Amino acid sequence: LTTRLDARTRPAFAGTQRVYAPDYNGLGLSALPASVCAWLGVDAPTHAAPPLETRLLEALAPAGSFDNVALLLVDGLGLDLLSEVIQRGAGGDPDWRAWGSFPERSLLAALTSLAPSTTATALTTLWTGALPAEHGVIGYEVFLKEYSLIANMLTLNPASFTSGYQTLLQAGLLPEQFLPVPTLGPHLAAQGVSAHTFIHHAIANSGLSSMLHRGSETRVIYTASDLFYNFNALLETPAAGKRYIYLYWGGIDELMHRYGPRDERVLRELAAFSYHLGRFLADRAAAPDGRTLFIIAADHGHIATPPNPDYTLRSHPELLDCLAMLPSGEARLPYVFLRPGREERFLQTVERTWPGRFTPLRTEAFLSAGLLGNRGEAREHPGLRSRLGDWVMLPEPGDYWYFGAKPNHLNGRHGGLSRTEMLVPLLLSVL
Numbered sequence: 001l002t003t004r005l006d007a008r009t010r011p012a013f014a015g016t017q018r019v020y021a022p023d024y025n026g027l028g029l030s031a032l033p034a035s036v037c038a039w040l041g042v043d044a045p046t047h048a049a050p051p052l053e054t055r056l057l058e059a060l061a062p063a064g065s066f067d068n069v070a071l072l073l074v075d076g077l078g079l080d081l082l083s084e085v086i087q088r089g090a091g092g093d094p095d096w097r098a099w100g101s102f103p104e105r106s107l108l109a110a111l112t113s114l115a116p117s118t119t120a121t122a123l124t125t126l127w128t129g130a131l132p133a134e135h136g137v138i139g140y141e142v143f144l145k146e147y148s149l150i151a152n153m154l155t156l157n158p159a160s161f162t163s164g165y166q167t168l169l170q171a172g173l174l175p176e177q178f179l180p181v182p183t184l185g186p187h188l189a190a191q192g193v194s195a196h197t198f199i200h201h202a203i204a205n206s207g208l209s210s211m212l213h214r215g216s217e218t219r220v221i222y223t224a225s226d227l228f229y230n231f232n233a234l235l236e237t238p239a240a241g242k243r244y245i246y247l248y249w250g251g252i253d254e255l256m257h258r259y260g261p262r263d264e265r266v267l268r269e270l271a272a273f274s275y276h277l278g279r280f281l282a283d284r285a286a287a288p289d290g291r292t293l294f295i296i297a298a299d300h301g302h303i304a305t306p307p308n309p310d311y312t313l314r315s316h317p318e319l320l321d322c323l324a325m326l327p328s329g330e331a332r333l334p335y336v337f338l339r340p341g342r343e344e345r346f347l348q349t350v351e352r353t354w355p356g357r358f359t360p361l362r363t364e365a366f367l368s369a370g371l372l373g374n375r376g377e378a379r380e381h382p383g384l385r386s387r388l389g390d391w392v393m394l395p396e397p398g399d400y401w402y403f404g405a406k407p408n409h410l411n412g413r414h415g416g417l418s419r420t421e422m423l424v425p426l427l428l429s430v431l
Helices: 002-006 029-040 079-090 094-100 119-128 167-171 184-189 207-212 224-236 251-259 264-285 343-353 363-368 384-388
Strands: 068-074 106-112 141-144 149-152 193-200 216-221 242-249 292-297 328-330 333-336 358-362 391-395 423-430
Touching: 029 068, 029 106, 029 119, 029 184, 029 242, 029 292, 068 119, 068 224, 079 094, 079 264, 079 423, 094 264, 119 184, 119 207, 141 328, 141 384, 184 193, 193 224, 216 224, 224 242, 224 264, 251 264, 343 358, 358 363, 363 384, 363 391
Parallel strands: 068 242, 068 292, 193 216, 193 242
Antiparallel strands: 106 423, 141 149, 292 423, 328 333, 333 391, 358 391
16 A cells, blocks of 8 residues: 555645645545444444545455454654664564564554644544534644634643643633544444554643543553553453454654664663563464454654754844744644735745755645645534644654744654655554
């Protein structure tokens, strides 16, 4: 499928780079919610994006064949990195042998992430089935006009806050009412399917978790060994009905942000995760039931973005003078809000400061291209256009804008439309 997804690239509008457009019709992450429902034999939410193409959906068994469907989301594990890991395992490297020990009924394919290729956007789609243009969580940091601020969508804090969770509740934000579409947990429960979530203790009560995991029984985990041991224990526990099990592991994502996507510490953390994955697969091989579908996927890949003072917007007062406020969205896909009458000056300043490195795209053109999903304006989130601003910037691979007040310490990022960020694995296995 990578050949077909490669064929989806196109010139970045007026620029020279090529972008990987998200697939919202059966070859992207947006297809997983409806597919989970199909595998469990229940109805998908009426607003959900289409499921996976039939050849993927029914590659291992007909729809409705499973009692347990488990999705392990490995944050940051892009297709290119996993392909490298699998090749190392095939070459005899013991750190990666787990990736060669999946059951015979397994399948590895490629999907696209969403736009932006970031966790908050991807997880909201995975827990609602809605496209980014519909649920409105269009980045790590989003301008919420109704609260007159840019919000961190993981924590539900003002973006400038450095700690705490859900301080926007003091402004009247209600997590259970923030999204315009229902979430998957209550939808499954109404059809007799119980939902279970395994998530790290540090984010179990985050703002995003409180929005998405309603109707799901949350199990707090601490390490990869904890994750797989307790997951296996749940599978061994008899259930009254069918189960959807969601597991989230963010270990390598955190390290890739801090040290860069190919740092040795990232690979060692992934090797430790792979060891515990191998132990889990061995446990399941000793007691296979054929009624459990195990899915491994990722929300995005990572790209190297070493700190560079030239990308810090606070170092460019002439550019800042054109802005009504600092950008939002992602460092790799910024949304720009301009002061009236400053458009020409803004565009000239960008091109003079970073020649050919950032392609500006009018918000209407960005929306018309369907990069956030386009199923008609009637489905759009009512605040979508105010959240996007006037222009969307498309950086070249490795380029970014840093608009925080804190020192920039990140060596890896995502959110953009490059191959490395946009292509993610889909590994299906019948246990």
